[in-house]
Amino acid sequence: PSTPLSSRTDLLFPSQTPGNNKLQRASEIMRHGYPSSDQLKHYDNYVLMYDRRNRNAYWVFEHLTPAQLDRDKKQSDRTKSVFLEDASVHPYFRSTNGDYKNSGYDRGHLAAAGNHRHSQEYMNQTFHLTNISPQVGKGFNRDIWNDLEKYVRSVGRKSRNLYVCTGPLYLPRKDPYDGKQYVKYEVIGKNNVAVPTHFFKVLLIEDNQGEFELQSFVLPNQEIPNGTKLRNFLVPIDSIERAAGFLLFDRLPKEKLRSINGKKI
Amino acid sequence: PSTPLSSRTDLLFPSQTPGNNKLQRASEIMRHGYPSSDQLKHYDNYVLMYDRRNRNAYWVFEHLTPAQLDRDKKQSDRTKSVFLEDASVHPYFRSTNGDYKNSGYDRGHLAAAGNHRHSQEYMNQTFHLTNISPQVGKGFNRDIWNDLEKYVRSVGRKSRNLYVCTGPLYLPRKDPYDGKQYVKYEVIGKNNVAVPTHFFKVLLIEDNQGEFELQSFVLPNQEIPNGTKLRNFLVPIDSIERAAGFLLFDRLPKEKLRSINGKKI
Ligand SMILES: [Mg+2]
Ligand SMILES: [Mg+2]
Numbered sequence: 001p002s003t004p005l006s007s008r009t010d011l012l013f014p015s016q017t018p019g020n021n022k023l024q025r026a027s028e029i030m031r032h033g034y035p036s037s038d039q040l041k042h043y044d045n046y047v048l049m050y051d052r053r054n055r056n057a058y059w060v061f062e063h064l065t066p067a068q069l070d071r072d073k074k075q076s077d078r079t080k081s082v083f084l085e086d087a088s089v090h091p092y093f094r095s096t097n098g099d100y101k102n103s104g105y106d107r108g109h110l111a112a113a114g115n116h117r118h119s120q121e122y123m124n125q126t127f128h129l130t131n132i133s134p135q136v137g138k139g140f141n142r143d144i145w146n147d148l149e150k151y152v153r154s155v156g157r158k159s160r161n162l163y164v165c166t167g168p169l170y171l172p173r174k175d176p177y178d179g180k181q182y183v184k185y186e187v188i189g190k191n192n193v194a195v196p197t198h199f200f201k202v203l204l205i206e207d208n209q210g211e212f213e214l215q216s217f218v219l220p221n222q223e224i225p226n227g228t229k230l231r232n233f234l235v236p237i238d239s240i241e242r243a244a245g246f247l248l249f250d251r252l253p254k255e256k257l258r259s260i261n262g263k264k265i
Numbered sequence: 266p267s268t269p270l271s272s273r274t275d276l277l278f279p280s281q282t283p284g285n286n287k288l289q290r291a292s293e294i295m296r297h298g299y300p301s302s303d304q305l306k307h308y309d310n311y312v313l314m315y316d317r318r319n320r321n322a323y324w325v326f327e328h329l330t331p332a333q334l335d336r337d338k339k340q341s342d343r344t345k346s347v348f349l350e351d352a353s354v355h356p357y358f359r360s361t362n363g364d365y366k367n368s369g370y371d372r373g374h375l376a377a378a379g380n381h382r383h384s385q386e387y388m389n390q391t392f393h394l395t396n397i398s399p400q401v402g403k404g405f406n407r408d409i410w411n412d413l414e415k416y417v418r419s420v421g422r423k424s425r426n427l428y429v430c431t432g433p434l435y436l437p438r439k440d441p442y443d444g445k446q447y448v449k450y451e452v453i454g455k456n457n458v459a460v461p462t463h464f465f466k467v468l469l470i471e472d473n474q475g476e477f478e479l480q481s482f483v484l485p486n487q488e489i490p491n492g493t494k495l496r497n498f499l500v501p502i503d504s505i506e507r508a509a510g511f512l513l514f515d516r517l518p519k520e521k522l523r524s525i526n527g528k529k530i
Binding site: 023026186252 | 286298307309312316317323355428437445446450452503513514517
């Protein structure tokens with residue numbers, strides 16, 4: 001079960017190799033098992049990195065096109081989809097429907113179900129609990145986060161390609177009593193599923209000229225007043241990268257990027 | 266900088282591959298960069314997985330032998346080692362000496378410097394900040410944690426092979442006010458280096474008959490009264506695995522395991 005699935009990224013992108021001596025020594029040091037902390041999962045229409053410590057994704061990537069989002073090509077019925085515990089995750093690290101029950105939180109999608117309406121199977125796959133995080137229901141999952149998902153689709157319908165990365169954050173806050181910074185988040189259920197303090201969504205939009213625009217949002221996982229504008233949640237992408245622990249879209253040729261968070265560059 | 270170093274684990278252990286269709290689709294979805302959340306680092310005499318979100322290791326593995334720990338073969342001087350920021354970690358995710366300064370915490374070793382006295386270079390490498398976590402100094406790093414490190418070496422001197430895995434934990438606690446479980450930890454410095462709530466150390470001891478004994482410890486990162494026995498901190502290994510998010514020594518043939526935490530099996 002500790003097979004490093006993440007190792008297969010090298011099939012897509014070659015990477016650096018440590019010297020032979022170090023690899024030889026590593027094979028001795030690691031003789032009795034090689035743990036992997038994250039786990040890469042390839043679904044049919046999205047890619048996800050699972051954080052086995054927090055029982056949430058690290059990130060979920062989607063690639064949306066006008067064809068995929070065409071309302072006339074809808075081939076699915078959301079009521080036929082059910083939330084699925086992911087048997088490919090070791091039971092120690094798997095989130096379950098039971099963890100969410102009576103927690104007070106919604107089972108919130110990271111890759112939005114509504115982005116995958118062109119196939120019942122693809123939509124069903126977004127209901128894997130690996131793609132689900134505990135989200136505040138009223139005022140968040142059912143409201144502004146849903147608005148953000150609709151906005152993403154409206155962008156996708158008029159772009160040549162739209163790449164979307166979505167994930168949870170666990171942001172520090174200053175304690176007013178001692179002035180120190182703390183990360184604090186709830187964990188739910190017997191599997192201690194982390195409740196993220198925030199969620200991010202980053203859109204890389206390719207127009208019909210092959211030029212790119214970047215938009216990056218961070219929303220707190222809490223009830224947000226009706227009517228709050230999405231643009232209030234635009235943040236510099238590096239603030240997401242630093243907090244999340246990874247770089248986003250770093251292979252994009254920088255000279256093709258024409259706009260960031262609505263500002264021309 | 267997002268090159269998935271972790272991908273190279275496949276050089277050591279082959280792993281499962283998703284189908285070609287999914288890999289093909291993934292190469293489209295991930296066209297503009299493939300984030301990796303953890304980072305595998307091969308040093309000359311230990312192996313480490315770095316948690317770029319918390320700026321601590323996930324785990325550090327060592328392999329100790331009587332020859333390596335022989336006091337007559339000491340070839341190093343600890344005062345010649347300096348704490349090194351690890352330039353191979355992207356600056357967004359790198360912990361620095363400045364982060365520790367005035368934090369109130371020691372720069373605590375995960376792979377103990379004293380396990381690598383047979384080579385100045387090997388000892389120096391344990392001073393990379395990737396191998397360092399913020400530890401309470403008095404009553405912990407300078408006392409019971411140091412005692413545990415000495416105990417490890419005493420075991421290593423009389424075993425054919427000793428495999429040691431060490432790492433941080435961020436354990437939930439019940440809030441007495443609302444009865445819910447929360448993970449809470451401080452972060453220090455401008456890079457928000459996480460202060461683990463606990464540390465684990467797991468020993469896999471191979472005797473001269475090729476049979477194995479497992480000992481697994483979890484200690485809270487706090488001042489612990491002098492004279493507290495190390496055996497009070499023995500815990501079932503699965504409690505570490507569940508909290509840490511990975512399996513330990515899972516390739517060990519179970520029939521060769523003769524003792525767990527001092528109990529024959
Ligand atoms: Mg939702
Ligand atoms: Mg120490």
